Every structure is written in structure tokens, then in C-alpha cells.
Amino acid sequence: MKRIIYILLFIVFPLSASATVDVNRPDVALSKDSADKAYSEERYTDAIAIYEGLIQKNGGSLDLHYNLGNAYYRDKEIGKAILNYERALKFDPTDDNAKFNLEVAIKMIKDELPESEEVFFLSWFDSLVNIFGITAWSVIGLLAFMAMLGAILLYIFKSGSLRKVALYVSIFSFVLALIANLSALSLYNTANDDTKAIVLKEELVLRSSPDLSGTELLKVHEGRKVKILDSPVKDWVEIEVDNGKLIVGWVPFDAIERI
Numbered sequence: 001m002k003r004i005i006y007i008l009l010f011i012v013f014p015l016s017a018s019a020t021v022d023v024n025r026p027d028v029a030l031s032k033d034s035a036d037k038a039y040s041e042e043r044y045t046d047a048i049a050i051y052e053g054l055i056q057k058n059g060g061s062l063d064l065h066y067n068l069g070n071a072y073y074r075d076k077e078i079g080k081a082i083l084n085y086e087r088a089l090k091f092d093p094t095d096d097n098a099k100f101n102l103e104v105a106i107k108m109i110k111d112e113l114p115e116s117e118e119v120f121f122l123s124w125f126d127s128l129v130n131i132f133g134i135t136a137w138s139v140i141g142l143l144a145f146m147a148m149l150g151a152i153l154l155y156i157f158k159s160g161s162l163r164k165v166a167l168y169v170s171i172f173s174f175v176l177a178l179i180a181n182l183s184a185l186s187l188y189n190t191a192n193d194d195t196k197a198i199v200l201k202e203e204l205v206l207r208s209s210p211d212l213s214g215t216e217l218l219k220v221h222e223g224r225k226v227k228i229l230d231s232p233v234k235d236w237v238e239i240e241v242d243n244g245k246l247i248v249g250w251v252p253f254d255a256i257e258r259i
Contacts, residue, residue, distance in 0.1 A: 030054060035067065044075045062091040066098050073101070078108045079200040079222040086198065086225075086259045090191045093130045110203075110221040129183040137187065141180030148173035197239070197256040199224040204256075206249035210236030217249040226256060 030053050038047035051068040069084030085102035089095060132140070151170035155163055202222050207214030210233045220226070220241055227240040232253045239256070241247045
């Protein structure tokens with residue numbers, strides 16, 4: 001039922017588009033309210049221009065990238081929609097709306113390429129990590145560490161059944177502190193990872209060398225996530241694509257955009 005409600009909201013109340021408004025004009029109100037108003041009036045191109053202007057001027061945020069992603073989705077620019085949902089989740093990987101809309105947008109990708117199955121443990125750990133954000137995990141880690149120290153002191157200076165309880169509490173707190181710190185570190189690394197990018201061209205050919213004469217290795221489509229391996233060479237960049245096995249090749253640098 002929750003997913004059905006999300007889908008209806010996503011269809012009926014979208015949030016942005018492409019760009020006919022000149023955000024540099026003094027009479028253009030560069031505010032989130034004006035972007036939201038343009039979106040609600042289905043002027044998606046105007047809304048996109050204002051959201052993009054706000055991000056350029058003030059920096060990104062969960063709400064701005066989420067709304068911008070919705071606007072691009074409504075404007076049928078799936079690649080840029082996915083790009084902005086991914087950027088929104090860098091601000092808050094626990095946001096259910098951004099995660100759900102990202103899943104919806106990914107289903108629109110034309111690729112039929114399979115991806116490598118993730119090891120169960122890693123998949124489980126990712127799900128655990130995304131329960132909370134960096135701040136929450138950091139606080140949990142600190143509290144768990146303090147509880148562990150307190151339990152160790154009780155174990156040292158007390159005796160009897162209390163000493164046994166203190167031992168169990170110290171072990172539990174140590175494990176919790178370890179998980180919390182690893183989770184916070186994982187989220188930090190994800191938020192600062194600039195190697196992931198989204199394909200923005202409708203169809204992109206992966207080649208064996210950084211020029212059009214390179215052998216065609218694979219075709220990928222708009223919205224596909226790839227990994228950047230190296231700095232651009234002659235306006236080309238080396239990327240890695242997961243299609244059940246990892247394939248490395250070259251694409252024009254302007255055909256993708258970093259998340």
C-alpha cells in the first residue's frame with residue numbers, strides 16, 4: 001500500500017523540468033517556492049532552470065536534488081533524474097522517497113545488461129548501514145563506546161552477578177561501537193566517492209581506445225551507473241561497466257556526469 005501511494009504521488013505531484021527561464025534575469029525569483037510553483041503548474045523546464053540555479057548559487061541539498069530529479073523525470077530526462085536522486089541520497093541515504101523514486105527511474109533504463117550479484121553479507125551490511133545517517137551512527141558509536149568503558153570498570157571493580165552482567169554489556173557495546181563506526185565510515189566514503197557517474201546520452205558505445213576507431217565493446221543507455229577509472233584523455237574517459245562481469249573501455253567525457 002505504501003508503494004502504491006508513493007507511485008500515485010510521484011505521478012500526480014511531480015517536481016521540475018528542462019530550461020526556458022533565464023535565472024540571471026533580475027525579475028526571476030530564484031527561490032525554492034518559485035521552482036515548486038513552476039513544477040506544480042507543470043512548467044517543468046522552468047522549474048529545472050530555477051532548481052539548477054539554486055544549486056549553483058547555494059549548493060546542493062537533499063530537497064533540491066530530489067525535486068530536481070522529479071522534474072527531470074517528468075521531463076523524460078531519465079539520466080539526469082537518476083543523477084539527481086543519487087546526489088540526493090548522498091545527503092541522506094536513509095530517505096525513503098529518494099530511494100523509491102530512484103528505483104522507479106532505474107526501471108526506465110533501456111539496458112538489459114545484468115549486474116553482478118552482490119555477496120549476501122555485503123548486501124546485508126549495506127542495508128544495515130543505510131538505516132541511519134552519518135551523524136546518527138556517530139552518536140551511537142560514541143554512546144556504545146562510553147557504555148563499554150563503564151561496563152569494563154564495573155567488571156574490574158565489582159564482583160558476583162553484576163560482574164558477569166558487566167562482561168556481557170562490554171562485549172555487546174564493543175560490537176555495537178564497531179558496527180556504528182564502520183557504518184559511519186562507509187557512509188562517509190560513499191558521500192565523498194567521486195568515481196561513480198551516470199550516462200546522460202540515450203545510447204553510449206564503450207570502446208577499446210579513446211577514439212572513434214576503437215573496437216566497440218558494449219552499448220549502454222541513458223541512466224546507467226558506471227565507474228570512472230582515470231582522468232580524461234583527449235576528451236575521453238576510461239570507465240568500468242558491470243554487466244555480470246566488469247568491462248573496461250572508453251567513452252566521450254561529456255557523455256557522462258559524476259554523481
